[in-house]
Amino acid sequence: MKKEKLSCEQARKISIVKALEFLGHLPTRNTEKEAWFLSPLRSETQASFKVSKSLNCWYDHGLGKGGNCIDLVCELQNITIREALAILAQVNTGNFALPKAQQAKVKESGIVIRQVKPIQHPALLAYLKSRKINPVVAQGFCQEVHYTIKEKYGFSIGLKNNSEGWELRNKYFKASSSPKDLRWITNGTQNLIVIEGMFDLLSLVTRFPNLIREADFLILNSIAFAEKTLPYFDTYTTVELYLDQDKAGRKTNSFFLNTTATCIDKSSFYKAEKDLNAWLMKTH
Structure with a gap:
């Protein structure tokens, strides 16, 4: 079937609420x-x-x-207008297929890494505390990353990916430095845990610290990398899925379960919450 090609004029008419839902974001208030x-x-x-x-x-x-719908998808996914139109075409047709990895090709983020060191800044430690994360766990996986964006200075908690880019988070900032990629953490086990983001990893290990010795971890950093993860699954006897409970997370979860027999859905204990960190903040 030939893929629908959208003009910018058509794409700007697509409901932003519908596009956000497709990308896994639901409103807290809707009138x-x-x-x-x-x-x-x-x-x-x-x-x-x-x-x-x-x-x-x-x-x-x-x-x-x-801005408009195109601006939002470009900003959110760090992609070109052409790549944004490819995603919005799926929204427009109702064909909610998983975004392909090539659609998540990252343009230059403009973030220049200046310094990387152990997490010690009081503001970052307070941020971890506000999200119920054990700082020792965070210090084991992440770094304190200082950077500039168009001459503006900032610092965040950073998780390095497989391609030497960084996922960056602080109380006011959520971004990635180029290149964007997934992160594979190996501990020499036959059990792989698959999660979506940095705070899912930190939340899970804060609550279940023995997992550091019992499992390897694969952090997607974007569900657009879903298909890219499949070769990793082949080397494990068990693949445990701890994905978000929004529409995009459930869709990715179903994709993995239907594709690989070794996958197990482990999300039952936090089904009532959006993700692992929301669950941790309510129960810890």
């Missing part, structure tokens, strides 16, 4: 005229990302920027 989300572009605890349904535009009050 006839507008929808409010936890910002998909950064970390926050109170929703300040507004979508006007009548204008079909978005505005992130924390960043002071907004």
Whole structure:
């Protein structure tokens, strides 16, 4: 079947709420005229990302920027307009296939890494505490990363990926330095744990510290890398899935279960929450 090709004019008419749902983001408040989300572009605890349904535009009050549907997908996925149109074509047709890895090709993020050291800054330690993460666990997997973005200075908790890029998180900032990739952590076991992001890893090991010795870990960093993970599964007798409970996470979970017989869904204990960290914050 020939894939639908969208013009920019057509893509701008696609519902931003629908596009966000496709990408795994659900509103915290939804009315006839507008929808409010936890910002998909950064970390926050109170929703300040507004979508006007009548204008079909978005505005992130924390960043002071907004735009149309194409702008959002480009910003969210760090991709070109052409690649964003390929994703929005899936939204437009209702063909909610997994985004291909090539669609997640990362453009230059503009982030320049200046210094990497053990996590010690009080603001980062306070951020970990606010999310119920054991700082010793975080220090075992992550680093304190200092960087500049267009001459602006910042620092975050960083998890390095397989291609030497970084996933970066602090209270106000959520981004990746190029190149974006998944992260494989090996401990010489026959059990692989698959999770979506940095805080899923830290939450799981904070709650179950013995897993450090009992399992290897594969952090997707983006569900767009789902197909790229499959060769890793072949070397393990068991693959345990701890994916998010939003629509995108459930879809990726089903994809893995239907593709590889060794996969096991382990999400039953946090089904009522969005992800592992939301579960940890309620129970720890």
